[in-house]
Amino acid sequence: MSSISKKNVDLGAMRKPYSTKQQILLETQLESKNPLKLFDIWFDEIKKCGKIYEPNAVCLATSDKNGRPSARMVLLKAYGDQGFTIFTNYESRKGQEMIQNPNASLLFYWDVFNRQVRIEGRVEKVSEEESVQYFKSRPRASQLSARISQQSKPIDSRDKMVDIYNEEEIKYPNDIPKPHFWGGFTIVPEVYEFWMGQTDRLHDRIRFFKSDDNQKVDGIITKLGEDGWAYQRLQP
Structure with missing residues (x-):
């Protein structure tokens, strides 16, 4: 019998120190007081470092109409003033959850x-x-996969899926039309939080939210940012 079934696997000692070159994140040193611009600065730095395989990989969390959550990694395909955009099958679990609970x-x-x-x-x-x-x-391969996949639905085997794929490839030797059940969603930000890890676990957290006035949130005065955003430090 596996030892895992007898007791919990203790991971309490698994920790690594953060880089000694890591700076702290101070409100006075933010490159921008607009969260979209600050994200763009960070993301550009991430892209240029060449050490992260897919900088645009992001965990998307959704929930169904009853509030039951689910999460998965997806690839961000665009971002800007309108929001952050991903593409998927509308009939998949994440697609249905974003439709039912936007x-x-x-x-x-x-x-x-x-x-x-x-x-x-x-x-x-x-x-x-x-x-x-x-x-x-x-x-082309991605287009075909999008057409034939009833995403999140069960199937007998991978071989069955490959057979369907091959049939679709023969059916469309040239241009492949977008299926009606596939397209994009944009997440329009209402809150941003920027986090920088520290070895002593006094992590830096700066939260941005929409506001055009100084106000108290949880008893702490917020600071006005730019373009209708305010920000506040959160405890780690």
Whole structure:
């Protein structure tokens, strides 16, 4: 019998110190007081470092209409003033949850820099035109996979899935039309949180939220940022 079934696996001693070169994250030293601009600065630095295989990999958390949560890694495909965009099968679990409960959160974690960014917001469907445009830019194999996959549904075997894929490839020797059940979602941020890890566990956390006035949140005065955002330090 496996030892795992007899007792919990103790991981309490698993910890690594963060880089001694790691700076602290101070409000007075933020590169921007607009969270989207600050995210862009961080993300550009992450991309240029060349040490992270998929800088745009992000954990997407959703919940169903009853509040039951689920999370998975996806690839961010665009971000800007309108929000953060991903593409998926509308009939998949995440697609259905974002339709039924249009609230979601994103979590980026870049361990090389001891940084993470959390984003919470409402979900909006991307226009059909934008979804078609992105679908056409995908590799042919990815287009075919999107067409044949009833994402999140069970199937007898991988061989069965490959057979369906091969049939679809023969059916569409040239252009592959975007399926009606596939497209994009945009998470429109309402809250950002920037985190920088510290070895002593006094991690730095700066939260941004929409506000055009100084106010108290949990008894602490917030600071006005830029473009209608305010920010506040959170305890680790």
